[in-house]
Amino acid sequence: MDSGEFRRHGHSLVEWIADYLEHSDRYPVLSRVAPGDLTRALPSHAPERPEPFDGVMDDFERLIVPALTHWNHPGFFGYFATSSSPPAVLAEFLAAALNQNAMLWRTSPAATELESVTLAWLRELMGLPSGFEGVIYDTASTSTLHALAAAREAAVSGVREKGLPGRAGVGTLRVYCSDQAHSSVDKSVILLGLGHEGLCRVPSDNEFRMSAPALRDAIARDRATGVTPVAVVATLGTTSTTSVDPVGEIADICEREGVRLHADGAYAGVAAIIPEIRPRFAGRERADSIVVNPHKWLFVPVDLSACYTRRMDVLRGAFSLVPEYLRTAEGTAGVRNLMDTGVQLGRRFRALKLWMVLRAYGAAGLRATLEEHMRLARLFAGWVDAEPSFERLAPVPFSVACFRAVPAAVPVPELDAFNERLLEAVNASGDVLLSHTRLNGVLTLRLAVGQLRTAEAHVARAWELLRENAARLAGK
Amino acid sequence: MDSGEFRRHGHSLVEWIADYLEHSDRYPVLSRVAPGDLTRALPSHAPERPEPFDGVMDDFERLIVPALTHWNHPGFFGYFATSSSPPAVLAEFLAAALNQNAMLWRTSPAATELESVTLAWLRELMGLPSGFEGVIYDTASTSTLHALAAAREAAVSGVREKGLPGRAGVGTLRVYCSDQAHSSVDKSVILLGLGHEGLCRVPSDNEFRMSAPALRDAIARDRATGVTPVAVVATLGTTSTTSVDPVGEIADICEREGVRLHADGAYAGVAAIIPEIRPRFAGRERADSIVVNPHKWLFVPVDLSACYTRRMDVLRGAFSLVPEYLRTAEGTAGVRNLMDTGVQLGRRFRALKLWMVLRAYGAAGLRATLEEHMRLARLFAGWVDAEPSFERLAPVPFSVACFRAVPAAVPVPELDAFNERLLEAVNASGDVLLSHTRLNGVLTLRLAVGQLRTAEAHVARAWELLRENAARLAGK
Secondary structure (H helix, E strand, O other): OOHHHHHHHHHHHHHHHHHHHHHHHHOOOOOOOOOOHHHHHOOOOOOOOOOOHHHHHHHHHHHHHHHOOOOOOOOEEOOOOOOOOHHHHHHHHHHHHHOOOOOOOOOOHHHHHHHHHHHHHHHHHOOOOOOOEEEEEOOHHHHHHHHHHHHHHHHOOOHHHHOOEOOOOOOOEEEEEEOOOOHHHHHHHHHOOOOHHHEEEEOEOOOOOEOHHHHHHHHHHHHHOOOEEEEEEEEEOOOOOOOEOOHHHHHHHHHHHOOEEEEEEOOHHHHHHOHHHHHHHOOHHHOOEEEEOHHHHOOOOOOOEEEEEOOHHHHHHHHOOOOHHHOOHHHHOOOOOHHHHOOOOOOOOOHHHHHHHHHHHHHHHHHHHHHHHHHHHHHHHHHHHHOOOEEEOOOOOOOEEEEEEOOOOOOHHHHHHHHHHHHHHHHHOOOOEEEEEEEOOEEEEEEEOOOOOOOHHHHHHHHHHHHHHHHHHHHO | OOHHHHHHHHHHHHHHHHHHHHHHHHOOOOOOOOOOHHHHHOOOOOOOOOOOHHHHHHHHHHHHHHHOOOOOOOOEOOOOOOOOOHHHHHHHHHHHHHOOOOOOOOOOHHHHHHHHHHHHHHHHHOOOOOOOEEEEEOOHHHHHHHHHHHHHHHHOOOHHHHOOEOOOOOOOEEEEEEOOOOHHHHHHHHHOOOOHHHEEEEOEOOOOOEOHHHHHHHHHHHHHOOOEEEEEEEEEOOOOOOOEOOHHHHHHHHHHHOOEEEEEEOOHHHHHHOHHHHHHHOOHHHOOEEEEOHHHHOOOOOOOEEEEEOOHHHHHHHHOOOOHHHOOHHHHOOOOOHHHHOOOOOOOOOHHHHHHHHHHHHHHHHHHHHHHHHHHHHHHHHHHHHOOOEEEOOOOOOOEEEEEEOOOOOOHHHHHHHHHHHHHHHHHOOOOEOEEEEEOOEEEEEEEOOOOOOOHHHHHHHHHHHHHHHHHHHHO
């Protein structure tokens, strides 16, 4: 592809993307293809000869687009709704062209320093103390993995060198999180060699927050049987209901017990840019580390997870390893090389999109959008509360509502199956996408607001579809 | 940023990027900023109000560009030279706008199935048997981590549930690689809880290939003392010299010993798209897993690492974990959900760029480019061989040459310091960037060809700079 072709295709892509970002709601949110459809439509072999890019773009429109589930659709209310904002899309375009690999300072001073600068900006916006130093990873799964690896390093003397197996004096190691915590905690514990049994899921209270007394008891029981507590993961905004664990009380326990505390604020953590929200997270400043995901609720495309820690030295101690071919004068002089605080050596220029988003929207613009998302979720919750054939199943602290249909005509034992059918029917509309969870054993529908262009009309449409389909299905 | 602004800035970015991709050689390859320069030039706080994007782009040009080290410069000969090709840049632009998160099939049928299709295309192009199934990770570090996690799962019964500490019958676990293998193997072993002592670095021969007899002896010694061998990592194209371990002989040993074999072809593995290269990798088809990085030598921007395994079931067994909120009908019906074979839940739409590159260049185009890169490296090696004041320090099997200056005027004990100064002087030119390694204790310069626009003139310029600066420095 020569420069002229690049310009031609680039300009038409700008038009395509501008149109997409403005009108993604012309597509069904949830893809309507069946498993295997796309695979069957594509050739089984790579082409031998170069193909004209016009043909590639035709296939993109004809085959790939129908197989997309449109995360960037204002009717996307599933999982955690995310957004790829226009300035961030432009930043990713630039980042792809620059192809920085910020493993060492010298291989990208720009990506290395812009990461520190933008993470310091975000830290300050969230009201986190300056003792927290940040590093960008791809996902919260990776952030939590690194935080727990640092905790293991702190808890088990010599683990980096000597490992875990066959170590005299190293018995079962335990990490604690609530029964509402994200599955990435499970995966981290498994990967780190603690075993899935090395994770204790502490019960939560009736508002889905970790019970601090239950945590205290679990640690005490473990200590009594020779188990070593390694870390507690407190969640600021759980995946199912966005409940917030009592991080202050948990921090008290962790400090008393000498156990490290990691706070998983992947979704809700960024809401701390609104000062009025911060008291809900009181105690987070006592955590050893905290993860927030700008790619969830701060309008940058996947992936960008920000991990802050008060003990970057421990993280560095766990991972720093400098082979000769990566030795540099700057590294020897103490300049930060990002490879030293991560498993991955290669690193994209992720800070660029965060920088452009923070500048293009400004702190005030971001606060206003988050506040509007929370207003929409509360509005929806109000509709649910006012409608006898629906019930709300959890508080709505941020932008996610948990609820289900409870039509009088449907017997209680059939409500789960009924709500599954309802979810399927609503999603089949193409106008909205909701997802589900299970709370206290009950199948629960979730409406998660987070897309930049989601307006009251989209939430109203979701509510209309839910009521219409519930009435229709219950009437059968 | 409204649609009109997006269009305006998008179109001017297309022009900027087209110009950059064509003329990146107008910049010094290695950034000339000093540590802290960029940080000091940027504000200490995020802006409160939105800022016009024109100002952001001005700052980009004025502050960020000078702090870039230009990986996409044809004079980039450091580390492994990589390229962000025009079709891949366009693909990343699209991917950012679509913001797919392919954790589940239903959250992106397109990203899920295009990943399988393009990895099958690439597998076939490389001549790997169809028994190998692929998955895309961000980096080779992550690929190797997953491969070794699967090996741990296979070697230690119940490790997923019970972990490593305090397990009766689980003694020291060992992974083997050559003394030339990449540092990601060390980081994986540490992370997995085997401890750095759980890695045995097997000596290599005089051409930097793992010594199979030494591997056999190391395993025998370990077995004799109750150590459990877990896996061997064979490298196809080591980081320092691109040497290829005798993977067939290693596979013999692994099969005999019942130890898993992972092949790290992060850089050179893709060269197997050239049929004449494949015999050098004979035996790789007996590995349990093999990683190749299209973001290294297949012209897609970071990040995209392809991990192939004959035992995706073991990988799935090590990581699959489906919380209620991620349960889907398709998953229950056996449709592949990519989250099941990885630690990270969030996944970008990485396959799009690989698809566009494979189509835009065709297999023939990619082969021709790799062949030209290897020709350029051999050409350079020939110049080194013919010049008495330089010496070559390793064979040149692919596109990397290892060498140093040995001017008669410089005493042997001073050669390391001399070559460090030479490297610094050459890199200060701004025309080229080379990096270094250490071979048999000797400081070694590396010239790595891999940038799409690198032509003979760029290699000749590197050679000219090396000779001129060596003569100047030796004359002092």
